Amino acid sequence: MSSQELVDIVDENNEVIKTVTRAKMRKDQLPHRASYIALCNSKGNFLVEVRTLNKDYAPGLFDAVVGGVIQHGEDFDESAKRELLEEVGIDADLKEVEFHSLGNCKIVGKSKMRYFYGYLYLAKTDLITKRQASEVSGIMYLPFEDIIKLKDSTTHDSVVALLEIIKRAKEKKLL
Template sequence: MEWLDIVDENGVPTGQVVSRQEAHRLGLRHRTSHVWIVRRREGNLQVLLQKRSEEKDSYPGCYDISSAGHIPAGADFVPSALRELKEELGVTARPEELLYCGQRRFRFQEVFHGSPFRDDQVSNIYVMWLDWDEDRFLPQKEEISEVRWFDFADCLRRVEEGSIPTCIFPEELRMVLRRVEEDNRE
């Protein structure tokens, strides 16, 4: 069973711990780390998306963040992000490769597989440069059905208009784009 810290609005643990299932059943605030992998090809910014397995408890079969995951009780944002990269994609990274884009707070409620799913997250958003071909990644089969590079501008447009099945928030993609543009000016 996966245990999560209940956190305040800034992502600081309150001292209470719940199971992941309980956090989503009751809509209790918890933390996640999101890592967006980007590269430049032929002058275009590209972003790697994972396609969630049909067995996932939320948004099965939808395109999602390159790598993301819940932060286990007692752990922190960056170590969890690095662990998820390794588990989900077979990517070994160092903390300094994760460029902080900001923090997001969001809540939503849906029904998946016939059961209510309530989410209340505080998420740290990171971007990481990695110029790998899709076949070099090692997607975790229980979690991910495929990984695919998208032209960043096309991805943002498609997410905004809902023309691909996705659970991506456009404002998060814009956070990543702002960070990439800041780095390019330096």
């Protein structure tokens, strides 16, 4: 997503109140919507990304999930599928992929941004992945416990999203 692409800004009820550029959203730390996809393999390990150093948010940190900012007017499911394909080369519509929507949740950040809304997904597959070199320096699969041990080097929102995804997936008996 370029700095000039449009992002919907939301209120505490997840209602769109205005649309601004991504650059303004980042600069003013405005509440927005994002998609989060936990990618789990058959061994029960989760894909972790290493963010490139040129990212506008949390460069160089780990991401416990695949995902990103939902663009203005973009369908939430399509945003998640786009992010999965762009970042790690997995087409969620393939029959080798279980793709589950788990709803949204309010995510409270550690920064000046008080909150934003995350749309949560679980993808299960053993497909071989590739990374988007402009955004992802590397990828690896780790057990959940190891991801939690790395939480100080991992984006706060991705850990919060992963915890909620795992909770909801277990409730639905998807994990």
